[in-house]
Ligand SMILES: CC1=C(CCC(=O)O)c2cc3nc(cc4[nH]c(cc5[nH]c(cc1n2)c(C)c5CCC(=O)O)c(CCC(=O)O)c4C)C(CCC(=O)O)=C3C
């Protein structure tokens with residue numbers, strides 16, 4: 001995999017924390033419903049205060065209802081927790097793993113009470129999202145701060161967070177393997193296939209994309225790109241920038257066997273009012289607009305770490321149907337899930353921050369793009385596009 005040398009590294013050195021000895025790990029997830037009766041209360045939790053139209057809630061409720069009201073995400077996080085425990089035990093790190101969610105039980109507050117009751121005071125949080133955005137980073141940090149306040153554990157529990165890991169080998173390597181295997185599947189079923197790789201990620205409002213990550217522009221003074229193709233905005237824009245960089249890295253890595261395959265970064269699961277601009281193109285529009293020469297697509301859900309409802313519904317149901325209507329062969333490849341390389345990578349990230357004894361050397365920080373290694377703590381206005389709330393893990 002080559003490094004992207006066109007982008008100077010983020011000036012993050014002041015946002016790197018010295019390694020220390022932690023008491024426990026908190027796996028911080030999104031949460032999902034686990035039965036029909038959970039669906040509406042869950043959707044109300046997710047959309048609280050956001051003005052998501054009721055029709056949209058009904059539409060999303062239907063996705064969950066179709067699967068018995070059960071999102072796969074909680075079981076996926078239970079499996080990830082177990083895999084992390086096994087890897088941590090194997091390395092003798094002596095860190096118990098707790099699990100809490102933003103939007104469904106066990107909630108962050110439940111996990112914090114449990115951590116505290118078990119005598120832990122210094123906790124390293126692992127978030128189940130790889131990229132920088134309000135929804136993928138700041139919202140987790142805000143909700144953890146809210147849970148600290150709600151439980152009265154401010155000043156009792158110290159919460160630090162592992163950096164966003166979009167360009168860590170633990171995240172990139174399984175995605176490379178998945179895209180490679182998807183391309184093999186297409187070519188095996190049709191030796192003359194002209195494939196196109198679609199990297200799918202969650203759409204967010206373009207305003208939130210512009211404000212994602214720290215505010216600085218590239219050190220050469222040019223703005224960071226975001227939004228539509230070749231559209232440039234001042235300010236942040238790291239959400240799109242990070243995903244483009246990882247997609248380019250993956251395509252570069254599979255280029256040994258599949259040179260010159262076209263790819264694009266596309267967006268899914270848009271919500272909110274129609275007049276508010278969100279990142280485009282939508283994956284279904286992108287499929288419709290593929291050139292006639294393309295005969296097959298590989299869909300890589302790069303924006304997610306497990307095959308949860310957004311993947312099961314928006315990709316396996318809708319996007320694959322759009323491909324079928326266009327007569328395109330299509331393979332949706334898996335997210336990192338509990339791939340051993342991903343689990344090992346997360347524990348490597350823990351070991352950048354955690355040492356068995358104060359003074360021991362932490363693990364070296366690795367990153368496969370010039371954007372990283374990403375910051376351990378965020379500046380106070382990182383991903384901030386609304387009224388500020390207290391956060392954890394900020395500078
Ligand atoms: C960037 C991003 C990620 C990736 C980072 C991360 O993983 O955190 C993500 C993940 C997820 N999003 C999920 C589910 C939902 N997201 C919604 C709404 C929204 N997501 C947004 C963004 C993101 N979302 C945004 C800007 C909104 C609009 C409302 C708002 O500003 O908050 C809604 C409301 C209804 C709707 O409008 O769709 C639901 C139900 C699930 C669980 C799936 C399951 O249950 O298996 C997961 C993992």
Ligand SMILES: [Fe+2]
Nearest residue numbers: 135202269310
């Ligand atoms: Fe979402």
